[in-house]
Amino acid sequence: MEHKALKKNKKKPEKNTKTAAKVTKTSSKSTKKEAPKAPSLITEKFDLQKVEVPSSQGIYKSNKALVYLVGEAPMVEQYAELCIAHGYNVCASWNKPLTEKQNTLSSGIKISSIVPENISVAIELTNIDILSKKKNIERLAKALPETAPILSSSITVTATEQSAWIVGKHRLVGIAALPTFIDKSLVEIAPTIYTPMATLEVVSRFFLTIGKEIEIVQDRIGMVLPRILCQVINEAAFAITEDIAAPDDIDKALTLGMHFPRGPIEWAEQIGLDQVYAVLTALHTDLQEERYSIAAILRQMALTGIWWKQLTTH
Numbered sequence: 001m002e003h004k005a006l007k008k009n010k011k012k013p014e015k016n017t018k019t020a021a022k023v024t025k026t027s028s029k030s031t032k033k034e035a036p037k038a039p040s041l042i043t044e045k046f047d048l049q050k051v052e053v054p055s056s057q058g059i060y061k062s063n064k065a066l067v068y069l070v071g072e073a074p075m076v077e078q079y080a081e082l083c084i085a086h087g088y089n090v091c092a093s094w095n096k097p098l099t100e101k102q103n104t105l106s107s108g109i110k111i112s113s114i115v116p117e118n119i120s121v122a123i124e125l126t127n128i129d130i131l132s133k134k135k136n137i138e139r140l141a142k143a144l145p146e147t148a149p150i151l152s153s154s155i156t157v158t159a160t161e162q163s164a165w166i167v168g169k170h171r172l173v174g175i176a177a178l179p180t181f182i183d184k185s186l187v188e189i190a191p192t193i194y195t196p197m198a199t200l201e202v203v204s205r206f207f208l209t210i211g212k213e214i215e216i217v218q219d220r221i222g223m224v225l226p227r228i229l230c231q232v233i234n235e236a237a238f239a240i241t242e243d244i245a246a247p248d249d250i251d252k253a254l255t256l257g258m259h260f261p262r263g264p265i266e267w268a269e270q271i272g273l274d275q276v277y278a279v280l281t282a283l284h285t286d287l288q289e290e291r292y293s294i295a296a297i298l299r300q301m302a303l304t305g306i307w308w309k310q311l312t313t314h
Helices: 004-011 018-029 038-045 075-085 130-143 159-163 197-209 225-241 247-257 264-271 273-287 296-304 308-312
Strands: 066-071 089-094 109-111 121-125 150-153 172-175 186-190 213-216
Touching (some): 066 075, 066 130, 075 089, 075 121, 121 130, 130 150, 130 159, 159 172, 172 197, 186 197, 225 247, 225 264, 225 273, 273 296
Parallel strands (some): 089 109
Antiparallel strands (some): 172 186
C-alpha cells in the first residue's frame, strides 16, 4: 500500500515553503545515473551551507556532512562505521557507556553527548529503553534545524507515537533497526501522516549515499522483517521448551531446509535476546493476541543474560 503522504504529494508538489521548493528543484537535477557523493547530496537537498561546527564545541571543523547517532549498542557503532566509510563525519552518543570490549570504534568517530550544530541527519537507535528513547528524540528535536530529518528505530514504538513527543513532526521518519540489519541492502522506512514528500526524498537520498535502498512500509509495531524474524525466533524457543528439537537441529533445519541465512537461535544470539524480547513484548502489548505470547525460556534468557548453550549443558 502506498503511503498517503506519497499519493498526496505526487498529485500536487509542495510549494508552501522555500525548503520544499528547493528540494523539488534539486531533485530534477539528481536524475543522472552517476553515483552520488555523500556530503554534497544532503547539504544540497536541504540548501544548507557546508557543515562547519564552531571550534568552541571541540567536535569538528570540516566541510563534510555531519551525521549524529544516539541509542543502543551495537547499532550505534554499526551505523557509525557505515557512515564513516561513505564519507560522512560522525558524532555519536550511547544510552549507556560502552564496555571495553564494545569500544572498538574507528578513530574518525567522535563521542559527545552534546548535539552538534549543523547536523545533516540524526539517527536514533533505541528499541529497549523507551524512556531514554523519548529523551533522545526530544533532545534532537530541540537541537536540530527544521530541515534536518530525524530517523528513528520504530519497531517497538511507532514513528507516529514518537512524532507526538516533538515539535516539527514532519522531520521524524521511522526505520527498522536491529543489530545485524546493517548488513542488508534494504532498509524499511515508516513515514507518519505528518511526513511530506520532501522528507522522504531526502531520507531516500541519504540511504542511497550509504549503499542502501529503502522500502516504504506501514507504521506498525515490528514493521515487517523484525516482526517476522522475532516470531520465528519465538517459535523456535517454544520448540526447545517442548523438547521438539535441539537448538542446533532447529538452526540446521531452517538454514538447510528453508535457506535461511542463519538459524533462528544463532540469529537471536547475534541480534541480542534482549532486543528480540523487546520486539515481541511490544507486539504482544500492541495486539493483545495469544499468538504473540513469549516463550518462557526466551524471556528468561533475555532477562538473565544466560544463553541457550549454557542452559543445554546442564
